[in-house]
Structure formats: C-alpha cells, structure tokens
Amino acid sequence: MVDLIRRWVERGERPPQSPEPLLSFGAWDALSVDETVVQVCHPRWRGVRTVAYGFRTPVVECDDLERWGGELVGRMVGANLDVVVIQGWPPGAGGFARALGDRGITVKCVLHSSPAQHGDFAGDADIADEVLGLASEGVLAGVGMAKIGVHEAFAAVGHRISYVPNRVPEMPEIDRRDLGDGFHVGVFAEPFWRKNVTTQLLAAAMLDGSVSHVLRRPGNRYLDSLRIVEHGELPWVEFVSLQGSVDLNLYVTLSECHPSTPQESYLAGVPCLISRMSGVFKSDPRLWELTSVDEPDNPTAIAEGARRLFDNRNEAVERAMAWMSEADAMAVERWNDFVSR
Numbered sequence: 001m002v003d004l005i006r007r008w009v010e011r012g013e014r015p016p017q018s019p020e021p022l023l024s025f026g027a028w029d030a031l032s033v034d035e036t037v038v039q040v041c042h043p044r045w046r047g048v049r050t051v052a053y054g055f056r057t058p059v060v061e062c063d064d065l066e067r068w069g070g071e072l073v074g075r076m077v078g079a080n081l082d083v084v085v086i087q088g089w090p091p092g093a094g095g096f097a098r099a100l101g102d103r104g105i106t107v108k109c110v111l112h113s114s115p116a117q118h119g120d121f122a123g124d125a126d127i128a129d130e131v132l133g134l135a136s137e138g139v140l141a142g143v144g145m146a147k148i149g150v151h152e153a154f155a156a157v158g159h160r161i162s163y164v165p166n167r168v169p170e171m172p173e174i175d176r177r178d179l180g181d182g183f184h185v186g187v188f189a190e191p192f193w194r195k196n197v198t199t200q201l202l203a204a205a206m207l208d209g210s211v212s213h214v215l216r217r218p219g220n221r222y223l224d225s226l227r228i229v230e231h232g233e234l235p236w237v238e239f240v241s242l243q244g245s246v247d248l249n250l251y252v253t254l255s256e257c258h259p260s261t262p263q264e265s266y267l268a269g270v271p272c273l274i275s276r277m278s279g280v281f282k283s284d285p286r287l288w289e290l291t292s293v294d295e296p297d298n299p300t301a302i303a304e305g306a307r308r309l310f311d312n313r314n315e316a317v318e319r320a321m322a323w324m325s326e327a328d329a330m331a332v333e334r335w336n337d338f339v340s341r
Helices: 003-011 046-054 065-078 093-102 115-120 122-137 150-156 197-205 236-243 261-267 285-291 299-311 313-340
Strands: 037-041 059-061 083-087 106-111 142-145 183-187 210-214 228-230 248-251 272-275
Touching: 037 046, 037 065, 046 059, 046 083, 046 236, 065 093, 083 093, 083 313, 093 106, 093 122, 106 122, 106 313, 115 122, 122 142, 142 150, 183 197, 197 210, 197 248, 197 299, 236 261, 248 261, 248 299, 261 272, 261 313, 272 285, 272 299, 285 299, 285 313, 299 313
Parallel strands: 037 059, 037 083, 083 106, 106 142, 183 210, 183 248, 210 228, 248 272
Antiparallel strands: none
16 A cells, blocks of 8 residues: 555655545435445555445545545534445544544444565554554454455454455456457556566566566566566556456466455456465365466466466356355455444
C-alpha cells in the first residue's frame, strides 16, 4: 500500500492534490436505508480498491482522511451507518476511526500487507502497529488480514485478528485488443521489489517469439534488447481488458497476500502463472501444480512453469473457475462474520 508513497519520496515528488471523495453510490441521499456497512479505500491503491469493490457494498474512495474525515464522519452519522470498514489504511485513517467511534459507529479495518513487507519498510510496519494498537484500545472493533495463516501467528503474540480473504473480482465485459504478431505475455505488476517484474521479464524472454506487456518498464539496461510494450497505469476496465488480450500472464511475486490479478486473468480465460506465496489455488493440488512455481527468483524455473501451464491452459482455466466459485462462497461467509461480530 505504501509502495506508491515510497516511490514519490524516492523521486522527490509530491503526492497529487487530494480530490473530493468519490462515492460508489453517487450521492449520500442515494444510499439505501438497508445499507448499514460502508467501506473506505484509497483510490490509487489499485489492488486494495479492487478488493473493496469485490465485497459488493458501498465504497467511499478517499486518499486523505485527515482532510476529508470531518465531512465524511458527519455524512456517515447522518446515513445511520452501523459499520465502516477501512480497507488498507489511507493517510489520516487513525483520526478518522477515532472520530467515527466517538459518534457511535463501529469501525473495522482489513490490512493487505504481509509480515515480509513489515520487515522491509518502516511505513508498512508503522501502519500494522498503529492498527493493532487502536484495536487494543478498542477504537477498532475488528482487524482482518487477507493473507492466510497470518491471523493465527498474530494470535500467538497477543493480537486478535480475523482471516478475511478477498472475494473473487466481479468482472465487467471486456474488450479484447489485437496486440499483433507474437506470443504476448502480460507482466502487469508495479516494479517494486516484491513484485519481481525484472525476473519475470527475463523468463518471458526465454519463451519463443514473446512480446512482454507491462505497466511500467524497469530501469535495468540489460532488458533493452527485449520486446517490451509499456502501457502505463490504466483504468481498471481497460486494465482487465488488456489482461484478457494476452496469451499468458505472469504474476510470480516474492510476497503476496490474496492477489486479485491472477483471478482476473482466469475469469478472462487467460492462464496466469503465480508463485506459491499465497493460498490462491492451493486447495486443488492439480491446479496448484499447473499454475504455480516454487522458485520465484529463478527466471528459468518461471519459463519452464509458463510453458507447462500454457500447454495445459484449458484444464487450468476450467479448474481455476471451479476453485474461484468455492473460494468466493467461503470469502462471503468470512466477510459476513467479520462485519457482523
């Protein structure tokens, strides 16, 4: 979540000016009286935003809860909300949570970071510490984490955490693009350390006739001879359409919680190779074998896994669709339990 903020700091850039919060439901007076749970997320944290909308409840997108929090609290009290779930932890979320609690609204939070991230960057660790501290104080009535197994580990060190896996994304109609000749490989992750983009591009180079498609090209000069198409950040509908236009997607990351990108790929009918860093597909041993690689830092292993997956793509897509149906039903149960307790 804070990787984007870190990128601004490293480049000496200022974050964009905070826009007015965006309401998925259009206007406060359009919020149904039956809607008692609303989520809040950061508009530019792409994965967290996708997850929030995946739970199919009203969403408020806000990148600065310190600036807009007072107005939002008043609106939420006026709407007679029971529960506000903060997805991720946007700037100003701590004060916002306190203000909501003071007005009688139950506040909960779902985090999408892993202990590996907490050990890499102080900002991630600070967020986790703040959230857990607010839960201990009673400001937050519940904390969920999307990575399987982490809730049990936190319980061992004295923190009560719920496992709240992401729902399967609700896919729109996609407009498949003609990308031209070649074997088109999507490596659609930001080039941060844990997303492993450079390694995956080297793997793609080992696939005959490959053309790699990325959001942002890494700066490594030794990649200059590769055929790489840079697309930049895209609106979500355009992004998933692009994902569905390639022959194969790679999402072999070094640290992951419950990624939506591979699921979006399979929903579009395109195989996607992943690492064994999350619980996605794990409960189906054959699907796990086909879709994942256990050496995420080895380009040759990734290339071999990509060939195996593509050769068995029809079976992988069919099994992935069945897995996602079962996983989504479980995620709904977990979510309903989390917001109601």
